[in-house]
Amino acid sequence: xxxxxxxxxxxxxxxxxxxxxxxxxxxxxxxxxxxxxxxxxxxxxxxxxxxxxxxxxxxxxxxxxxxxxxxxxxxxxxxxxxxxxxxxxxxxxxxxxxxxxxxxxxxxxxxxxxxxxxxxxxxxxxxxxxxxxxxxxxxxxxxxxxxxxxxxxxxxxxxxxxxxxxxxxxxxxxxxxxxxxxxxxxxxxxxxxxxxxxxxxxxxxxxxxxxxxxxxxxxxxxxxxxxxxxxxxxxxxxxxxxxxxxxxxxxxxxxxxxxxxxxxxxxxxxxxxxxxxxxxxxxxxxxxxxxxxxxxxxxxxxxxxxxxxxxxxxxxxxxxxxxxxxxxxxxxxxxxxxxxx
Amino acid sequence: xxxxxxxxxxxxxxxxxxxxxxxxxxxxxxxxxxxxxxxxxxxxxxxxxxxxxxxxxxxxxxxxxxxxxxxxxxxxxxxxxxxxxxxxxxxxxxxxxxxxxxxxxxxxxxxxxxxxxxxxxxxxxxxxxxxxxxxxxxxxxxxxxxxxxxxxxxxxxxxxxxxxxxxxxxxxxxxxxxxxxxxxxxxxxxxxxxxxxxxxxxxxxxxxxxxxxxxxxxxxxxxxxxxxxxxxxxxxxxxxxxxxxxxxxxxxxxxxxxxxxxxxxxxxxxxxxxxxxxxxxxxxxxxxxxxxxxxxxxxxxxxxxxxxxxxxxxxxxxxxxxxxxxxxxxxxxxxxxxxxx
DNA sequence: CCGTGATTTGCAAACGTATGCAATTTCTGC
DNA sequence: GCAGAAATTGCATACGTTTGCAAATCACGG
Numbered sequence: 001x002x003x004x005x006x007x008x009x010x011x012x013x014x015x016x017x018x019x020x021x022x023x024x025x026x027x028x029x030x031x032x033x034x035x036x037x038x039x040x041x042x043x044x045x046x047x048x049x050x051x052x053x054x055x056x057x058x059x060x061x062x063x064x065x066x067x068x069x070x071x072x073x074x075x076x077x078x079x080x081x082x083x084x085x086x087x088x089x090x091x092x093x094x095x096x097x098x099x100x101x102x103x104x105x106x107x108x109x110x111x112x113x114x115x116x117x118x119x120x121x122x123x124x125x126x127x128x129x130x131x132x133x134x135x136x137x138x139x140x141x142x143x144x145x146x147x148x149x150x151x152x153x154x155x156x157x158x159x160x161x162x163x164x165x166x167x168x169x170x171x172x173x174x175x176x177x178x179x180x181x182x183x184x185x186x187x188x189x190x191x192x193x194x195x196x197x198x199x200x201x202x203x204x205x206x207x208x209x210x211x212x213x214x215x216x217x218x219x220x221x222x223x224x225x226x227x228x229x230x231x232x233x234x235x236x237x238x239x240x241x242x243x244x245x246x247x248x249x250x251x252x253x254x255x256x257x258x259x260x261x262x263x264x265x266x267x268x269x270x271x272x273x274x275x276x277x278x279x280x281x282x283x284x285x286x287x288x289x290x291x292x293x294x295x296x297x298x299x300x301x302x303x304x305x306x307x308x309x310x311x312x313x314x315x316x317x318x319x320x321x322x323x324x325x326x327x328x329x330x331x332x333x334x335x336x337x338x339x340x341x
Numbered sequence: 342x343x344x345x346x347x348x349x350x351x352x353x354x355x356x357x358x359x360x361x362x363x364x365x366x367x368x369x370x371x372x373x374x375x376x377x378x379x380x381x382x383x384x385x386x387x388x389x390x391x392x393x394x395x396x397x398x399x400x401x402x403x404x405x406x407x408x409x410x411x412x413x414x415x416x417x418x419x420x421x422x423x424x425x426x427x428x429x430x431x432x433x434x435x436x437x438x439x440x441x442x443x444x445x446x447x448x449x450x451x452x453x454x455x456x457x458x459x460x461x462x463x464x465x466x467x468x469x470x471x472x473x474x475x476x477x478x479x480x481x482x483x484x485x486x487x488x489x490x491x492x493x494x495x496x497x498x499x500x501x502x503x504x505x506x507x508x509x510x511x512x513x514x515x516x517x518x519x520x521x522x523x524x525x526x527x528x529x530x531x532x533x534x535x536x537x538x539x540x541x542x543x544x545x546x547x548x549x550x551x552x553x554x555x556x557x558x559x560x561x562x563x564x565x566x567x568x569x570x571x572x573x574x575x576x577x578x579x580x581x582x583x584x585x586x587x588x589x590x591x592x593x594x595x596x597x598x599x600x601x602x603x604x605x606x607x608x609x610x611x612x613x614x615x616x617x618x619x620x621x622x623x624x625x626x627x628x629x630x631x632x633x634x635x636x637x638x639x640x641x642x643x644x645x646x647x648x649x650x651x652x653x654x655x656x657x658x659x660x661x662x663x664x665x666x667x668x669x670x671x672x673x674x675x676x677x678x679x680x681x682x
Numbered sequence: 683c684c685g686t687g688a689t690t691t692g693c694a695a696a697c698g699t700a701t702g703c704a705a706t707t708t709c710t711g712c
Numbered sequence: 713g714c715a716g717a718a719a720t721t722g723c724a725t726a727c728g729t730t731t732g733c734a735a736a737t738c739a740c741g742g
Contacts, residue, residue: 017692052457053394054728057697072423078413085440097426097436116393257626285598286627358722363700395698398727
């Protein structure tokens with residue numbers, strides 16, 4: 001009933017020592033049936049629950065995972081966040097959120113704040129990491145997982161989709177559809193997702209003797225993507241692309257809107273558009289966007305598995321670099337090989 | 342450099358007592374310039390940062406705010422979450438996320454888990470609260486803010502938009518547009534947002550001698566909203582509504598897609614659609630949805646203000662019930678009064 | 683009924699910080 | 713240079729838990 005019930009009060013009421021109470025609430029500790037029952041009863045009556053923070057202090061494990069995320073405007077992230085939080089919750093962990101803007105200066109402060117909370121692990125979504133920050137976490141013994149970014153830092157686990165393969169698939173699909181002038185609208189150039197998607201895309205084009213017809217940068221931002229679309233498509237039909245790969249869905253929606261509603265260009269009639277992520281709105285009929293699926297479930301699963309591995313058995317855990325393959329989801333925003341003729 | 346640097350080590354290196362170190366990192370404590378400098382220098386060299394958890398234990402303030410959220414699929418919530426986290430971060434607090442599914446049984450467990458973390462406050466978004474859970478928080482001395490839900494529980498602060506007024510605005514706008522058969526697609530009926538929006542809407546209709554032409558329930562869910570749209574509109578033109586108010590944007594997109602792409606009904610040519618929330622996709626040209634704006638910035642501002650009030654001055658803080666008015670944003674999904682004729 | 687080993691229990695020392703109190707130092711005005 | 717006030721400092725305790733260790737209890741076969 002009272003504001004703060006401690007194990008000491010429970011112990012007094014149950015007529016046992018405080019240690020006994022602690023052991024009852026510590027799985028795998030040595031307690032007899034009888035005392036366990038007495039303690040549980042007393043705890044129930046007083047409304048006692050162990051103080052996680054006090055437990056964290058002495059055990060060194062806070063059961064908190066820090067999550068750094070740059071922006072939730074790209075709807076891939078809310079989805080991932082929801083799944084991640086649920087998966088961790090099921091294992092008794094919880095997510096402490098830290099917002100970081102793109103610029104890296106901020107990230108240092110944010111990482112310091114995270115470590116202040118004695119988190120058991122850190123997930124960094126959509127943000128790149130300087131190697132000295134990574135090192136600081138290493139030395140603090142806190143495992144770090146890069147989510148949706150890969151990076152060549154010694155000993156850092158990263159989980160992403162196979163962006164190179166995804167980019168290839170898009171190029172092959174568009175070429176198979178008979179497109180001859182294929183454009184690319186890039187994301188923020190500091191991002192590995194952007195880099196890898198483009199690399200796979202252009203490599204596949206080259207393999208078939210083609211090259212990118214035109215390229216603009218949209219920085220993963222709606223407004224910039226619109227400008228990029230105007231710059232790329234506000235020209236006569238024979239001097240603009242007949243297909244465009246946009247580095248993520250979030251920009252692809254903006255590009256489609258510019259094509260259809262500003263420039264009066266039919267999608268997919270005159271221009272095919274392909275995105276990346278397969279966020280929920282991609283399936284909405286108004287866009288019906290052909291796109292490469294990022295398998296959020298699998299990515300989250302790998303992330304959680306990596307974290308648990310490092311937390312539970314730090315001595316044997318090895319850093320992983322996982323790239324999960326995702327299928328190209330054929331919808332209606334791009335002419336497909338069968339309607340090619 | 343080492344894994345864990347404590348105030349004791351800093352004290353040793355700076356040649357002062359541990360208390361002195363503590364005071365240097367406690368704003369408003371009594372320390373001389375000289376020792377402050379010595380301590381800061383030593384702390385810098387050792388990479389010392391105070392342990393938030395240890396601090397929380399003795400001070401009783403964890404600087405953690407628990408956030409309960411049901412689902413992030415409605416894009417109003419990611420936006421609110423981002424703003425909330427940023428606002429709290431600026432004040433030295435951080436957000437610990439807890440996912441709760443709709444059913445209330447789960448919520449009890451979740452609330453218990455939250456309290457285990459000794460949070461300084463709790464924000465409950467989009468979930469209703471049983472009064473005994475509320476009472477438990479009260480007795481634990483943890484302030485609770487209901488975000489986007491209002492509820493008549495003694496002493497609980499709630500922040501929402503003025504859903505009744507918003508519902509009225511929609512009705513008045515549609516009637517002014519010359520619509521004669523106005524339908525309503527409801528959200529989940531357990532939600533106060535749903536109840537209030539519908540109440541304002543039907544009240545305004547009644548005031549003008551009209552009533553709801555037809556009503557379906559979409560439960561704030563995409564799939565259900567689609568079914569509702571089919572049930573309401575798959576009929577001859579004179580037996581279906583000429584306008585529909587959908588209880589939130591997330592459902593409104595689904596409804597528009599069914600109308601346009603399944604039933605071949607022009608929006609706004611044959612049917613006007615109005616939503617609620619003004620989430621980002623509402624402004625995307627493909628939907629261009631006329632909708633009532635929820636002013637997320639103001640709502641978050643009030644939420645943070647209420648929390649800080651209760652945390653900093655619990656003795657004078659009074660529970661508030663705030664309803665923030667939001668404008669009807671006129672876009673292209675509904676015929677407006679001027680094109681009435 | 684006793685001895686032995688296994689199980690259960692309590693004691694006490696941590697974990698890293700904040701803070702009341704008393705002792706010490708520094709400052710102020712004369 | 714000195715008394716007194718003000719500021720600073722260190723000591724020691726507390727926060728609520730876990731956990732190693734030793735004491736106590738238990739089960740059980742002889």
